[in-house]
Amino acid sequence: MTSPTIELYKVSAKIVYFGKLLKEVIAEELDGDITYLEDPADFKSYLDNQSLLTVPDIVLIEVDENPLCFDQVTYIKKNPLLQGLIIVLLGVKEDKTWRRRALELRVNDYYTYPFPYEDFCERLSFLVKFKLIKPKLMDIAQHAEVEYKIPIAKRLFDVLASGFALLCLSPLFIIVAILIKLESKGKIVYKSKRVGAGYKIFDFYKFRSMRSDADKMLASMASLNQYANSEENKDNKSAFVKFKNDPRITKVGSFLRKTSIDELPQLINVLIGDMSLVGNRPLPLYEAEQLTTNEWSTRFLGPAGLTGLWQISKRGQDDMSERERKELDNYYASNYSILMDMKIILKTIPALIQKENV
16 A cells, blocks of 8 residues: 655745744645755855855745844845845744734735645745736836826816816815914825826825824834725735724824815826826825736726725725725726716715714
8 A cells, every 4th residue: 555645835936944843844845945944143144145146035934932033034124135035924823013023024924823835835936926027116107008098088077177176176275284284294295106007106195184204103003904904814914005093193184084185186186197087096006016916907907096986885884895995996997987987976975074084
């Protein structure tokens, strides 16, 4: 009687594994070019002796019983030669503090044992392939912009409507600017990079509704993310970021958000052609980078918009899952029309007053 053959999961990559708690388990399940290290001195020495031709593709680092774990990640991040190294952390016990720290350091993934090895290996293979083929968003934009052109009728309507709205709302803009300036220091209009139609990157305008140090607080608030805490994102990974009762929001900002007045400066984006009145919301770069798969990249084949299907359906509601939002984006990109735009605009006004501060 022959013994059954154990099929190892194959990852076509050069891997360095640091740790000892899961070493034997990984060695039994994973097949590939793997170097195992347990001594922190050996780990640093190994990395220091790499060249452009020998640098590994992936480094797996255990978190448990490894007080130097995050120092090791920081060391890798600061080394110019190792900038493209894929970093995945492995833990034996779940620890929110460790996971939050990993998020702050922007590691590629974090797994807590036990986990499905097939999924784990598929994830590693994907990260390697994505590293090899992932173009910069600017490069994607240069290619995709050729394929996407806003319809003439839609663009004409956007210019006329946004120009008229800016003219009529100019007194309100002045009042809001004064209130923002009186409550807190900082710029009146918040400007950030967003990704719109065809992966085009542009400056996105909003009235500032948060404290001036809001961006620095983001990493420490991962557990409050509405999408990361959903059933489909139990590992706290999400393409979208949205917080309930965001502690970074000022008192004036809270009012601006509840009435959606903070969004009005985007009429400038519409007027100059970065956005349309109706479309899919433009995303921050870190969110757009996670939506480059065939399944979800369809959303970028439609216009970026001031309002859209998401805003008039379940905006701010707990039962709006991340998948639902992405499906709505894809649907609009594939089916948008002037008639649909008019229906969305008419339904947008009742949706402006939100029940939740998100």
